[in-house]
Amino acid sequence: MADPQPQTLYEKIWNAHVVERRDDGTCLIYIDRHLVHEVTSPQAFEGLRLAGRRVRRPDLTLAVPDHNLPTTARVDGEGKRVPIADPASAAQLAALEANVATFGIPYFTDRAAEQGIVHVVGPEQGFTLPGTTLVCGDSHTAAHGALGALAFGIGTSEVEHVLATQTLLLTPARTMEVRVDGDLGPGVTAKDLILTIIGVLGAAGGAGYVIEYRGSTFETMSIEGRLTVCNMSIEAGARSGLVAPDDTTFAYLAGRPMAPKGAEWDRLVGYWRSLKTDAGARFDKSVVIDAASVEPSVTWGTSPDDVVGVSGVVPDPTGIADPVKRAAAAKSLDYMGLTPGTPMTEIAVEHVFIGSCTNSRIEDLRAAAAIIGGRHVHPRIRQALVVPGSGLVKRQAEAEGLDQLFIAAGFEWREPGCSMCLAMNPDKVPPGERCASTSNRNFMGRQGPGARTHLVSPAMAAAAAINGRLSDVREMMA
Amino acid sequence: MTPVTQVEGRAIPLGIANIDTDVIIAAEHLKTVTRSGLGAHALESLRRAADNVIDDPAYTGANILIAGANFGCGSSREHAVWALMDRGITAVIAPSFSDIFSGNAFKNGMVTVVLPQPQIDRLMAVAETQPMTIDLTTMTVTTPFQDRFSFGLDEFRRDCLLHGTDEIALTMASDAAIGTYESSGAPMLHVPRG
């Protein structure tokens, strides 16, 4: 008998979830986990209501508000709820609260300690598990692939489809391996690595692919780091990123509130150990990057693939051969108010944002705090925000005294949420002003109309805050 | 969903690459609980420029948008599709689309047509003076100048568009199979506690 065909991790998860296979290769795929937030769900629930449909598996669904919640105090001194000033945001939160009650969906309220950004909450609660299919009406759902879950963002019609049927009709993706071996240099983080990868692949380079991140660099990386990497897979156009589950994954998940326990834990760990790409399995595309070549990185433009090492300069569009790319780069620089040839470390910033589902976990806050030490933010900085990814991250940071360190340095210490990552709540960068941000998108207007974003790691954001300009974190490490 | 067999009309020759979902509809306008009313804010940041092509009176009433590569990249927000449709755009022609955008478009009956750049360039020129026709039965884009460009479309999507299929109803017809899967003891069928 011939050996079974070697399979990639993606193929193993896919095959384990096929409910029906249609003639054209489209499959009805079972969805194990569904995260719901206030912005992309109201129209889906409305659709269910109009069609008289129920939620098939509320027990596999978890809702939490994050996108447009203000990050200022949610209860006053007497423990009373502070109303949301913006009526549209308040209405969206009220809609979510009504919908989870009507359809019986588990829910963390805006005041719960467990509340936070969906992609921080899922792993932290053990809601996200290896080998599961996980979806959310948010493109950064790819983050959960850090735990070996096949996770991807969906639109509101698909949210409604999953609520009603716990499945999605999908065509298989192509597979790409991004292999990185070796140690990252001092001051170089998971964020710098994924920015570099996006720079290499291009903003659409991953379109149609699921990326598996392989090699010793990812094997020795923390779950927090893997979450940062997988999170930004979408910025290269890929809907999902994956890292094979290993002992680091199991140690991270053990004892989490929603994770399996006892005999079921043992059974599942046994299964999870089988979730590795087989030797000899074929990827449709392979990209190799040397860890030692990765620098602390920063974006200069308005697409996440506009990346340079921090020791580099603002590129000159006239040197770009492709006319479409040349025009785009010129437009980017115009929007960003930058002159070609300017060293990146001479670019002054007025805002610093440490937060978002990319970099708001405890490890990120520790990394930023380590750079700050006892120093103070530069007088040029108008606003420096630290927004923990969840109430539990916030609590942990406070237990370690990080909040006091940030506050003493001149940062604002906020309640968890998406905040200045997408500027749906009052946290915005004013037009024409510049922000060093640990978030994932530098699109025009992403952090507020006319805002100029430079994507960086938490340590680099801290360095920018202290110096009032983009800075090479390596020069600040004692 | 209303069946679509043809989209005929004037096209806006926008042509820019990497138009992301934040450009199509900014986050500040996502605080809605309905699908309608977003059209006024569609492509707002591009429309701030006085001489922008979108507001050029020559294209008033246009129902097709011609864009550059990687149209709709970024967020999963279906609001991007709703905003364009609310503005009357029912088809987008581009060299490539982000996966999520084209999926969202199809689910709302918006047609996304992928054509190679040289054909896009040609249609951009035609769009300045003439209408064009996207036909889902013949899978072609045609112009009054005898241009005839064939495009591909996933069989299933085409069928759904042509028949106006309610995809959820279609899947619910597989209810028994879903139930069988749920009771199959597949390794991942674990219910979160907490």
Ligand code: SF4
């Ligand atoms: S933090 Fe930003 S990227 Fe992450 S879920 Fe929120 S809005 Fe999306």
